[in-house]
Amino acid sequence: MQGEQRAHRNFVILWTLLTAVKVVIAARLPLFVDEAFYWQEGQHLAAAYSDLPGMTAWLARLGVALGGDHVLALRLPFLVIASLLPWLIAHIARRWFGGSCGWQAGSLALLMPLSATLGILAVPDVPMALAAVLCLDAGARLLREVEAGSALQLAIGLVIGALSHYRFAGVIGVGFIALMVLPQGRNVMRDPRIWIALSAGLLAWLPLLLWNSDHDEAGLRFQLVDRHPWTFQWTGFQFLLIQTLMVTPLLAWAMLRVGIAGTRTGGGIRAQWRYFGLVGGVSTVAIFALGFFSDAERISFHWPLPGYLALLVAVPVILMRWPRRWRQATWAMAVIGMLCAYGYYLAVSVPSVREQAAGEKYYPRNFAGWQPLARAVRQELAKMPPGSRVLAGNFKVGAELGFALGDANIEVLPAPLNEKHGRSAQLAQWGLLSNGERDAPRLLVLSPSDQRYRDLLERYHQVCDIVGPLPPPVRQVSTDHGYQRFLLFHLPQARAEGPCVAPAMAWVDAPLPGVRVDTPTLEVAGWAFKDGVGLRAVEILIDGRVAATAEYGGALDVRPSWPQSNDPQHPNVAFRAQVDTRGLRAGRHWLGLRLHGHDGSVEEWWEQPLDVVRP
Known part of the structure; x- marks a missing residue:
């Protein structure tokens, strides 16, 4: 009893603190582009859209309707849903594994980086995760006894999931496999109340199917064909590494043990234990396998979350069997992972930190x-x-x-x-x-x-x-x-005619980005052109101020790389300049270009870093 009370107290403290942190981050973090589009969809209310079913847009519309056009208001419904999920995980685990394990499972849902950050962004994974957990809970209860309340909860979960994302079809498939593997699950499928629940869930897909029918299957083609290469990619191993970090290594090992236990028969393993392991294990393995063939360009690290939540329910039972130092290490890693995840979003919300990341691969x-x-x-x-x-x-x-x-x-x-x-x-x-x-x-x-x-x-x-x-x-x-x-x-209202006049293009061949400068002068060389009119001057900038005017018009034919270019000055588009660095303090500086067109345009090119070193 003391262990359960301590676990409950720790869970409540964690939930209170971390929910407050998420609200602060959500209020500060600039709007992500997908969130902005979901807001736009919410302003054009419909049953379904090209990229998603309607739920995400409806929640976004609800948020701004209640709180106005502020990022926190837009994200508020998603924060509320995400804040309920650890309680639901704790509720499920308490029912099947006891109070202490239940509250520990809820705490792990708060700490695991992938679930810890859920709700900070207004994205479809939030209602989809809720739907998956509702169905998980209903399925476990139905294995014990088929009754109307559990069937109704299953129907609600199926409806929410169908209205959340195309990917929820995979969750349904995995749940069906788990039930059919278990003898108790096959008995469940014989009850007519289950088929009524499944029918309700099936009807919830109707708006999405009708939208696709009216628009040449555009949404289905994008989700299932256009966005995926469907050829083997070695980046799938990178996906596996990212997943290990998103759940932390020891917690990932514990979840693997839960999945393995789900495949065993006999030995007194209850049906619910096997059910959680099968749902989570089959789902996770399937997504890991798809990671070698599916879309690797867009963000996909959140895809396995429903499977992880199913495995997380039984993880405390696994941890109880581990030596104390390994349990402590598992919790410590989860805390560190959670802090890193929150730290990332906090860093992204600070303009000065984003500026420091300029030019890096993961610039937000x-x-x-x-x-x-x-x-x-x-x-x-x-x-x-x-x-x-x-x-x-x-x-x-x-x-x-x-x-x-x-x-x-x-x-x-x-x-x-x-x-x-x-x-x-x-x-x-x-x-x-x-x-x-x-x-x-x-x-x-x-x-x-x-x-x-x-x-x-x-x-x-x-x-x-x-x-x-x-x-x-x-x-x-x-x-x-x-x-x-x-x-x-x-x-202007009247369209102009004539050859294409486009913004300027440029490249700095020397120096390379991040070069260390320890000489009194720095040679800057490259090329620049402006289609339609050409350039009349190129200025070299250091930290936004003019440091030199380049000699422009040197012979350098870049048309093999840009065959469509119509700059009248080709092939004479090279520039070269000598920059005096003696007045620059030691440390990081930024080298840029200011391009003057013959049409009077003035454009500044992106900057690249250089480090001045003094003896």
Whole structure:
């Protein structure tokens, strides 16, 4: 009894503290681009959407309806749901493994990094996790006795899951396999009340199926075909390593033991123990196997969470059999993992920390630069004629600006990025996919940072094909040394005609990023061009100030790499300059370019770091 009371007290303290921390993080963390699109979907209420069923959008709409257009209000329903999950895990474990194990399972759900951060972002995994846990609890109770309450809970879980994500179909499949493996489960499937619950869950998929039927199966094709290579990828091993970190190594080993126990028969192992192990084990192994063939470009580390939650229910029983020092190490690793996960989100919410990550592989671009962009857009719209509207370069810009400006109907240009994330069909359904026609001036907002550099010029030419030659940008919004960069253009109502005029392109061949400078002068060399009009000057910047004017126009033919370029100055697009470094203090500095076009445009290129070393 004392052990149970202590475990309960620890759980309540942890839940209170960590829930408060999550609320603080959710209030500070900038809106992630997917969250912004879910907000936009919530402003166009429907039964289903191109990327998801309706639940996530409905929750987002509920949040802002109750709390206004603030990131915390948008995330509040998801925070509430996530805060309930540890209690549900504790409730399930207490029923089958006793009070002490139950509260420990709830504490582990609070500490495991993957579940600890659940709810900070307004994403579909939150209601999907709730649905999975409700079905898990109902299935375990039905193995003991089939009764109406458990069947009703199963139906509710199936409905919530079907309204949350396509991936919940996998959860249903795994649950069915677990029940059919167990003799008690096969008996459960003979009861008509279970088939009524399954029928209710099946009907919940109807809005999604109807949407796909009306839109040439666009959502299904994206989720099952377009986003996945379906060829073997060695990155699957990287996925396994990430999963070990997301649950912490010793906890992962304990969950593996639960899964193995689920495959055993006899030995007095109760059906519920095997059920938790089978549900969690089959689900996790299946996702690990898919990791070698499925989408490796987008975030997917959260996919195994429903399986982990099933395994977590029985983990305290495994830990009880371990030596004390191993139990302590397991809890310590979980705490450290949780602190690292929260630390990441806190770091991302601090602009100065994001700036330090500029140029790194894991720079959090999707969180950065949206508020400065919104301020610039408001200021530029105020300068334009009445009736002028925003035209976004892709769905990310449209959704983020929509949330910031309170406008869920911002037009968006067709873009490969829209297709890549399965959002084109939805934008077209809303009538927000622009074909370039305009009945009033537009403020075009392009986001070069969202494009792979080797595809950037091609993207500029695609934009020209849609809206015509681009005028000089009226403003550039640069965040974190240009690693998040936006270009703003005033487009008149009447479309201009002629060859494509695009933003400038450039590259610094020397010095390399991060170079150590210990000489009084630094040679800077590279190339730059501007399609349609060409460049008249290139300035070298150090920490945003002009350090030298480059000699521009040297012979360097870059057209083999950029065959579509129409800069009239080709092949003379090289620049070279000598920068005096004697006035620079020792330490990190940032080298950039300012590009002056013949059309009067002035654009600043992204910056790269260099380290000045003094004797």
